[in-house]
Amino acid sequence: MKSHISISGLNLVGYRKIYSIPFFPGVNIIYGDSDTGKSSILEFINYLLGASSIELSDEVKASIEYAALELEINGASLTIKRNIYDPKEYIEVYPCVFEQCADFFPKKYSPNFTDTQSPDGFFSDFLLDSLGFPKVKIKVSPSKADSEVKRLSFRNLFKYVYVNQDDVGSKSFLDLNNWIKSTTNREVIKYIFNVLDSSIAELEVQIAEHTRESKKLLNKYTSVSEFLRETGYDSQTSIDDSITTIDKIIDTLETEFTKINKSMVASSQNHTELKAIFNELSLNEKHATQEIIKTRAQIEKYSRLKNDYENDIEKINGIIHAQTRIGQTTSHANPCPVCDAPIEPTHATNSFQPVNRDTLSDELNSIQKKKKSIQSLIDELSSKSRNLSKDHAAYNSDLSRAREMLDTESQAMITPYLTQRDTLVKEIASNKKARDFLVNNIRVRNQQQKIHDAYENLNLIIKQLNERLAELRETAPSVAEVLETLGDYLSKYLKKVNIKRQEGISISPKSFAPIIRDRDYLNITSGGLRTISSVGFMISLLEYAVDSEINHPRLLMIDTVGKYLGKTTKEKYQDQTNVQEDTREGISDPLKYQNIYEYLLSVATRAEEKDVPCQIILVDNDVPDTFINRYKAYIVAHYSSTGENGLSVGLIDDIEQ
Numbered sequence: 001m002k003s004h005i006s007i008s009g010l011n012l013v014g015y016r017k018i019y020s021i022p023f024f025p026g027v028n029i030i031y032g033d034s035d036t037g038k039s040s041i042l043e044f045i046n047y048l049l050g051a052s053s054i055e056l057s058d059e060v061k062a063s064i065e066y067a068a069l070e071l072e073i074n075g076a077s078l079t080i081k082r083n084i085y086d087p088k089e090y091i092e093v094y095p096c097v098f099e100q101c102a103d104f105f106p107k108k109y110s111p112n113f114t115d116t117q118s119p120d121g122f123f124s125d126f127l128l129d130s131l132g133f134p135k136v137k138i139k140v141s142p143s144k145a146d147s148e149v150k151r152l153s154f155r156n157l158f159k160y161v162y163v164n165q166d167d168v169g170s171k172s173f174l175d176l177n178n179w180i181k182s183t184t185n186r187e188v189i190k191y192i193f194n195v196l197d198s199s200i201a202e203l204e205v206q207i208a209e210h211t212r213e214s215k216k217l218l219n220k221y222t223s224v225s226e227f228l229r230e231t232g233y234d235s236q237t238s239i240d241d242s243i244t245t246i247d248k249i250i251d252t253l254e255t256e257f258t259k260i261n262k263s264m265v266a267s268s269q270n271h272t273e274l275k276a277i278f279n280e281l282s283l284n285e286k287h288a289t290q291e292i293i294k295t296r297a298q299i300e301k302y303s304r305l306k307n308d309y310e311n312d313i314e315k316i317n318g319i320i321h322a323q324t325r326i327g328q329t330t331s332h333a334n335p336c337p338v339c340d341a342p343i344e345p346t347h348a349t350n351s352f353q354p355v356n357r358d359t360l361s362d363e364l365n366s367i368q369k370k371k372k373s374i375q376s377l378i379d380e381l382s383s384k385s386r387n388l389s390k391d392h393a394a395y396n397s398d399l400s401r402a403r404e405m406l407d408t409e410s411q412a413m414i415t416p417y418l419t420q421r422d423t424l425v426k427e428i429a430s431n432k433k434a435r436d437f438l439v440n441n442i443r444v445r446n447q448q449q450k451i452h453d454a455y456e457n458l459n460l461i462i463k464q465l466n467e468r469l470a471e472l473r474e475t476a477p478s479v480a481e482v483l484e485t486l487g488d489y490l491s492k493y494l495k496k497v498n499i500k501r502q503e504g505i506s507i508s509p510k511s512f513a514p515i516i517r518d519r520d521y522l523n524i525t526s527g528g529l530r531t532i533s534s535v536g537f538m539i540s541l542l543e544y545a546v547d548s549e550i551n552h553p554r555l556l557m558i559d560t561v562g563k564y565l566g567k568t569t570k571e572k573y574q575d576q577t578n579v580q581e582d583t584r585e586g587i588s589d590p591l592k593y594q595n596i597y598e599y600l601l602s603v604a605t606r607a608e609e610k611d612v613p614c615q616i617i618l619v620d621n622d623v624p625d626t627f628i629n630r631y632k633a634y635i636v637a638h639y640s641s642t643g644e645n646g647l648s649v650g651l652i653d654d655i656e657q
Contacts, residue, residue, distance in 0.1 A: 004613035005553040008070040026604040032639030037650040073130040124153040132464040138187040165560040169531030217455040278402040285395040309371040483507040489540035527564040527577025528587030594624040
């Protein structure tokens, strides 16, 4: 099987949940409205495969803890975890699918070549080794015999795998407008097609190093296996079976524990009757208490009214008594002090007008009757209060006895349940402790298996390198042959897209970039035609990899396939195209747009027929309607900024919550 990388799924582990998107062999399409995070999906994949940094949106910062990429490299399942907030932190690689990461110890790799202290080396070397690609050094200035050399990294290679939306159809495509970088990229192209002058020598060195490493792994595996055998470690299968058995036991015990908790609510007839009596007595006691409070309040109210009546009676009696005194005049003759003649007093000019005595008597009788009625009510309420106090005391006495009987009954019933609960708690804890021990054992066994798998994988890599070395020695192609073949693939693609004037199509021997109508890529003024040719160049590389054994991971990721192709062009890209040239090229023809998708799908289909691993991931703002209707199975995500028709608003779909 040809070397390949196949993305299985992207998982963004968040504070509220895990946000996931699956991928499959062949074509995968993500499309929808602008600013819904489509491009971020490819950027996360790019970052998890070693990019030096990633730009995070506010939604991601508020929601995500770390990112994990589940993938296969040459058939081996791996999960790559990386801190999205600290790009310098070691990248963790687990030899399993995402859900099983807890059962394995990860390898930790440095994300760059400057950190030589990482536990397991460089991430780039790990990826190249896993793919079976030689690790070589390329010249900084190939034309100089004494040129400095630098290590070729997986990131150099990945430029021919992933094209972001800024570079699609742009003059910055593959750094063609940067002489220094484009020089390095041309050396990478030579590496991909095994036409570097040093390829054979480097392959021989790689084979020798891998062979030595293989022997070390075999010795390590043998030593570990002997140690585990001598210490009586169970086999991995046996440990797995034991964990499964313990999990079943724990489930059974926890189910029983739940039942006991529910059963601790008393269920016997005696307890039920006692509980009913207790509740009734409690209600009666509360009712009696309320009635006593109510009655005493009424007595107090009527007593105050009775006192008011008594005061009124005293006042009226005082008035009646005063009337007997006030208003009566008496005459006394007093002798004159001079002549002793009696002197008569003069009559008062104003006399006192008394209240009618009958009215006062009637009012007095009325108040006395009211007082008598109030006194009767007070006497009646006092009697009721005494009776209620007796009832309350009786209820309290019965309630105390009922409570004592209920406590005795409850204790007799609950104590056995408590004993069972304690026993179950101990059993559950004991089994969980045993399970933790087994999980640790399975990790040891997994580590042993990982050593064996690494040994087997290394032997496979050595086999692939030997095959490639033999092929290079026999049929090492020239640069001219490679460019000629690439030009043929590009020509076939452009004919399918049906551009105008399909002539002068080739790959430049100077820039290794597309030439259309004998015009180099950088001299094409139509942004739409550059988009078509940049996509065509990348798909031509993939087609070459499908048909031949080259150093390409047989993965292609393109962001915004429809850039400039009759769609709304973002303002920041408008000055990078000549609108009149786009019009003359007929770029707005929807059939051209559809033909690009059809061709991409045909390449994936041809790879499947040849049993060659191949994966294409496309991000776009839109997709041709006819393509959607016929090939819905290839759409892995469709986003809407408004959430209409039940569509998700993006990968981070719960940010508003």
